[in-house]
Amino acid sequence: MAQQAQEARTDCYAAVDIGASSGRVVVGYVEDGLIRLEEVHRFDNRQVRRNGHDCWDVELLSSELVRGLARCKEEGFAPKSVGIDTWGVDFVLLDAGDNLVGDAVAYRDARTNGMYEVADAIMAPEEHYRRCGLQRQPFNTIYQFLALQREHPEQLEAADAFLMIPDYLNFLLTGVKAVEYTNASTTGLLNAETGAWDETVMEAFGIPRRLFPNVTHAGACLGPVRPEVAQAIGYDTRVVLPATHDTGSAYLAVPACEPPAVFLSSGTWSLLGVENRSPICSEGAFRANFTNEGGYHFRYRFLKNIMGLWMIQSIRRELNGITYVVDEKAIRKGRLHQYMRVEGLGHEIGFPDLIKAADEAEAAGVVASIVNVNDDRFLAPDSMIEEICAACEESGQPVPGTLGELMLCVYESLVRCYRDAVAELAALAGHEYASINIVGGGCRDGHLNRRTAELCGLPVYAGPVEGTALGNLAVQMLADGVFPHLKAVRAAIAESFDVQKVEP
Template structure:
C-alpha cells in the first residue's frame, strides 16, 4: 500500500460483514458528530446477499466459496461508493468450520450445522465422558450441532479429511484467512465448539484425545479486537482497493450482537432475536453449576473479557420455514401480512414447545406444528394467522421461562428485557415478549451484530475506549422502542398451560 493510499483511509470508518444462517450483509459504519456534539455511529447497508445451504448426496453444506465472493464484492462496493474504511471485520454463526491441509488448501465443503451426521451422537459422547464432566469442561448446552459432535461424527465415519488436516478454522476465521493469508482462531468462536475449557481458559486436549479428534489442528485463541493482517496483494489487485486491515472482532454473531446491547445497567437480560433466539445475561466468569447444566444454559465467551450465560431457543426458524412452505405451495406471503393475520387470530388457541426436537429440521414444518397440537389435545391450527400466532405466543412464553431461569441461576432480578437483532422488526413478537414476561421490552438496534462488530473495530483503532463506552455510543446513535406489558391475567394462565405442555416447571 502506498503512503498516499494509507493517508486516504479513514480510521473513523469501518466495514462490517455480518453473515447469518439465511443471508449476509455488508455495512459501513462512520463516526460523526451528533446534534449535541458527541459522536454518533452512522450505519449504512451497502450490500445484501442470500446464504443458502447446498445438499450434496446425504449431506448439507455451506457454499463457502460463493460467500467469499460476496465478501470481496462488498469490499469493492464500499470503495466504489466512496468510503475509505481503515479496517474490516467479519462475524458469522457459530460452531461450523473448514479444514485446511498442510498447504493451506480447503479440504472439502464445510458441513452445515443442520446436517444429519451428528444424530444420536450426544448420547454417545456423554456415555464416554459423563454428562456432568462434559458440561464442566465445555460449559455449553448439549446441542447436536456443536463442533465437538461434528468432529466426532467425522472420526466415526473414518473421514480422511481429519487425518489430512493441518488446521481447523471456524467460519469467520476461514474467510479472514482467505482475505489476508493469516490463520487465527478468535476466542468467542472457540467457545462455541464445546472443546474449549471455559474455567481453565484453554483447549480441552484431554477430551480431543478421548474422542480421537486431532489436537494439532487447533490454533491458540486470540481475544476480540486482535489485528488479523492486511488484505493479500492478490485481493487488493483483484478488487482495486488498498490493503485495509482485518480485525478479529467478536466473530460469533451472537457475541457481536450482545456487545451492541445499549444497556447502561451493570446487570441486564437480553434476547438476540433472529433465526435463533439467544436469551441471556452477561457475567464476568462462566457459571458451571449442576443447575446451569440441568436448565440447559450455555457459557459462551464474549467481548471485553465477559462470558454470556445464555439459552439457545429455536427462534424464528419455525416461522421462516412456515413462510418458505407457504411461498412454495400457495404463493408469496409477506411477513407483515402474516403478522397481521396472527394479530387477528384467536389468542392462546394452541401452543407448542419451540425447543421440541421435532421442530429442528422437519421435512414439513406446517404439518409438524399441526401434528404436535393434535397429539397434545389442542385445537389444530389451520389458517396462516392461527399458525403464526401459535408460534409467536409459544416463543414469548419460552422467553419468560428462560428469563426466570436465568434469574434463578444468577440471583439477579431483571427490570426488563433488551431485544436486539432482525427479529425485533416483528413488533407483535416484541409485544408478546413484554406481555408474557410482565416487564417492559426495549427493542433496538436491528443490526446489532454488525454494530457490535463495528464497535470492536473502533475500540481496536482507539476511537472508542471500551465496551461500556461503546454501548453508550449505541444508545445515543439508534432508536429503541419500548413495549409495555398488558393482559397479565391471560398471559399468566397461558404460561401455566405452556409449562404443563412442556412437562416442566418455571
C-alpha cells in the first residue's frame, strides 16, 4: 500500500529501464540488508514511421519518463536519485539551440543496408575491430552515420551535439549533455583500449569529432533535475549515470553462481559472454564475431549478440494481430491463419501458450527444423512466421505446419546458437566454464532454460528476473555509499532474490 505523500520515503532510488518493446520505472531500497524493488510505472515503447524510416517516439519516452517519476511520489517515494538505461547504438543529433535535428531512427530500420561495403572500402574490418573491438552488426552506430552521410548530409552540417538515447533523456531532465561509456562502446567509434573516442576512426569515416562530448562513466552525478521537472514530479532529485546500456546494467546484477560462469542477459536480445578486465581484440575474437562492450568501472563485457527472444516476441505479436511499428502495413497472412486456429489458443496468445506448444511438440517426438537465428533476415521481417517458414523451405527442411513445430524450431535454433557461442567462448578464453547464469525476462522461460542446460551440458542458474533494473540501482547505491563495492552489491542481490538451478 502506498504511503501518505507527507511520509514519502527518501532512502530509495529510481531505475528507469527502457527496452525495445516497453519501459518501466522501478524503485529500489535496502531493508534489513536485503534489496527491495517496487515497480511503480510501466509503459509501451513503440516505433513510428517518419520520413520513410522506422523511428523511436522520443517524445513519448520523455513524457512517460516524467509520468513514471511522478508516480513514484504518488506511491509514497521521493527517490534520492534517478538512473536511466536503454538499448545501445541509437542516437539523436541536436543543433546549437538544443533542438532535434532529424529523427531518432531505430536500429532495425533498413537504412544501413549495404553499409558494410562502404565501411570496408574505408577501413579493413579487421583493423576497425582491432581498434574498437565491436562485434560486426549492421545497426552499429558507425554504419548509421554512414547512411546519414549519404541521405541527409545537411543534418550533420546543422548538428552541434551527438547524444545516445539515454543521454538525450538525461539531458531533458538536467540540461547536461554527457555520453556515458557503456553505451558509447556500442558505437564502433570508441577505442577499446583507451575508452575514449577513436579520432583515427572518426577522421577516416568523416564523422565530426566536434559533435561528441567526452565520455563520462557510470556513477557520475549529472546534477539535480531542472526546476520544471522537479515541479512536474513533485520532488527534487538528482540524475546519476548507471551503466546506461541495459546489458551493462544487467551484467552487474549477475550473482555468478558456480564460477567460472557464463553470463546470459536474456530479453529481446540474448547477450552471452563473460566479464573481463581487458578487451580481447584478437583475430580469433574477430572471426568468432565477439564484442568488447564497456562495463561498469572499466570492465569489459566480452560477449556475442544473439537474436534472442525477439523472434518469439514477434510471433506472439503476429498471432495477436499487433504490429511493431505504428502505421506499418498490415501483417501478411498465409500460414498465420492456421496457427491462430489452434484449439484452445484463440486470439489472445501469451508466452505461456507458446511455451506449452513447444513442450507438446517435443513430447510428441517432433524433430525441429533449424534456422540461423542470427541471420539478418530475422532482424525486421514483415512477418516473422513467414520468414522462419521460408528459411526452412529454402534449406530443404520440413516447414513448420503447427504452432508447436514453429516454436520448437525457434527454441532449438536458439539453444544451438547458445551452445556454439559457449564453445567459442571457451576456446577463446582457453578454459571451460562451469555454469550459465541467466538474468532478465527470459530467465522465466522454463523450456528455454531446460534445453539450454541440456544442450550446453552445464547447469543453468536462472534469475534474478529484474537484472537490468537491479544493475541500474546498484550503481546508484554504490554512488551514494549504501554498499562499499560491487562485490557487496552482488552478494546482496544473491541474498535478496531467488535463483533457480536447472541441471543438464
